[in-house]
Amino acid sequence: MKIQYNSPVILTFSLAVIVLHLVNTYVLPGITYTFFMAKPTIHVQNPWDYFRLFSHVFGHSGWTHILGNLTLILLLGPILEEKYGSGNLLLMIVITSLVTGIIHVVISVKSGLLGASGIVFMLIVLASIVDIKRGSIPLTFVLVAGIFIGGEVFNTLNKDNISQMAHILGGISGAFFGFFFAK
Numbered sequence: 254m255k256i257q258y259n260s261p262v263i264l265t266f267s268l269a270v271i272v273l274h275l276v277n278t279y280v281l282p283g284i285t286y287t288f289f290m291a292k293p294t295i296h297v298q299n300p301w302d303y304f305r306l307f308s309h310v311f312g313h314s315g316w317t318h319i320l321g322n323l324t325l326i327l328l329l330g331p332i333l334e335e336k337y338g339s340g341n342l343l344l345m346i347v348i349t350s351l352v353t354g355i356i357h358v359v360i361s362v363k364s365g366l367l368g369a370s371g372i373v374f375m376l377i378v379l380a381s382i383v384d385i386k387r388g389s390i391p392l393t394f395v396l397v398a399g400i401f402i403g404g405e406v407f408n409t410l411n412k413d414n415i416s417q418m419a420h421i422l423g424g425i426s427g428a429f430f431g432f433f434f435a436k
Contacts, residue, residue, distance in 0.1 A: 262339045263330030266311075266346065267323050270369065273311050274319055285312040291354045291366035306354030307347065310369040322369040329376040336383055337434055349375045349426040353419045366416055374423030375430070377401055382431030398428065 258264055277285040288301060289312030295302040313319045334342045353371040381397035402424040405417040 260331035260334045262334055262343045262346070263326060267327055270311050270313065270319060270323065274313055274316070285367070286365070289367070291357050293358065293361040293363055293365065295358050306358070307350045309354055309366045310346070310350045310372055312367045313369070314367060318368055322373050325373045326369065326376060329380050333376060333379055333383070341434060345375065345379070345426070345430045346372055349423055352426060353422045356418065356422055357416070360418065364416075366419060368416075368419075370416065371419035371423030371426070374401060374405075374420045375427035378424045378427030379431050382428070382435070385431060385435045394428070394431070398424065
């Protein structure tokens with residue numbers, strides 16, 4: 254038996270996250286916060302600011318943050334990559350990253366945006382819609398949206414370093430893609 258690289262988008266994304274964190278930890282400390290964190294403001298003449306609108310999903314604050322996100326990404330991602338195809342899933346990740354980055358810049362006051370939590374929520378909600386049929390809405394979608402997105406709306410009352418906005422936008426993106434790609 255041989256090991257199969259069965260989910261190229263999800264596995265490459267996950268490896269990139271781990272490699273970046275190792276580089277940040279052992280080779281170039283601070284690279285995550287310099288190049289892989291969406292800042293609260295954008296300077297139109299700085300190309301790195303545009304890059305950060307996408308790249309923030311690769312940077313994480315530590316191993317606990319990474320493991321929390323990658324556990325769900327590696328659990329749900331391969332199933333969704335098989336269902337929707339690598340190209341479509343990559344497009345979903347890029348669009349979710351960009352939307353989350355742009356909205357963060359528009360509404361954020363002081364904090365940076367770091368991590369793949371928006372992608373996680375996109376995958377969670379997208380997974381709840383995989384068996385959608387014409388003219389119906391899966392009850393699993395209603396429950397997942399209520400629990401995960403509703404919980405994040407409630408969590409906005411907490412003063413913490415967690416971007417509930419990224420979670421909510423990720424969930425909304427997952428719902429949009431689920432209905433958009435429904436066959």
